[in-house]
Amino acid sequence: MAPSLSSTRAPPRARVPLQVRAAAAVAAKSSRTAAVPLPSQRVLDSCRTVAEHADQVRVGDAAAIDHAAHTILDGLVAGRYSTASWRAHPLHPQVADRHAAEFIFLLDLMNFSFWSDSDTLFTVTYRGIAYTGYWSLVAAINRARDEGIAITSAYRMATMLRETLQHVFRSDSETPISLFEERFEAIRQAGQVLLRRFGGSIVNLIKEARGSCQALIELVLQHFPTFDDRSTYKGKTVYLYKRVQILVADLWACFEGRGLGAFHDIDLVTMFADYRVPQGLVHLGLLDYSPALLAELHVGDLIPPGSATEVEIRTTSIWAVELVARRIKELLRKRTDLMETPMVNAILIDFYVWDYAKAHQDELAKIPIHRTRTIFY
């Protein structure tokens, strides 16, 4: 017989004054949150530790950091670098709306591993232009949407057929896209989570974070495991979180800090540890590779994911950009001539170095990228 209602009712609690209960709740929450640093802080803390003890990679000297800080600050002051730079790329969404947010989510779910084992790259020709690297992915998504494949909708992602995705990611060179099966699995899984947990809408996911990019990062890490980019180094966990941080950065840049890109804590985001920016940092003297590491990269050996070499390159890159950001902010404080103070954060410095590396790719070729096959960057 079902227990009567009264027998299931909890015994009346001694009446605790509301204020005491509220204070206790706040204290409990603050002690809980104090114990776990915010995700971008976890990245910075773990990367600083590795960077300060790395064997093969070192942050550049103070003169290099100072020189880069002056150069980048000039670019920021001249307005050559701002959030507007993101939509200036014609392949990126030009209208900051829900569709752009969906585009960015798929883009950064797939934003990894465009380097090739052979001498040709995965290539997508779009509107008469052949794109490789990161831009081949952006071109492929645009091409799919032009062909009426609503690849950025949660439902289409959740129900994606292998042959549809093979069509979407078809190459216009003889080199196919890398890690196709992992991409297929990631798209289906992400689409199903968007449908089940977020009502099929990336907007719901973003709104649940209530204007905090750190909360959005935690939500994405919790529900979309392929963003959970971490390693271990000499027995300790190292957080890198490259694609989940560039996801919030791309939203912030595309929406120019407003609407779906409005994050009050965006300055906490670190550099995104990929394989292109480290190459740019070495060229700018902000990262030093040991002779043995340079020789290893010139041979073209694969660098295993999670290896000490890979982790040292990625973490020291993040720490180098953090030091440049701090130096720029110091210089900015001394500038009394500026009508308005430009925004400075690791995101804009990262975008600057990435675009610089792409624009000077031939010059930078003498510093090989590190070739790690991974879904994380």
Ligand SMILES: Nc1nc2c(c(CN[C@H]3C=C[C@H](O)[C@@H]3O)cn2[C@@H]2O[C@H](COP(=O)(O)O)[C@@H](O)[C@H]2O)c(=O)[nH]1
């Ligand atoms: N740290 C960092 N990594 C970035 C980007 C971007 C896209 N940047 C554009 C968006 C806004 C900026 O203004 C740029 O115009 C892609 N990647 C990573 O690079 C690699 C691809 O390299 P390649 O094969 O040579 O195209 C791959 O790991 C990819 O995940 C970035 O900005 N920062």
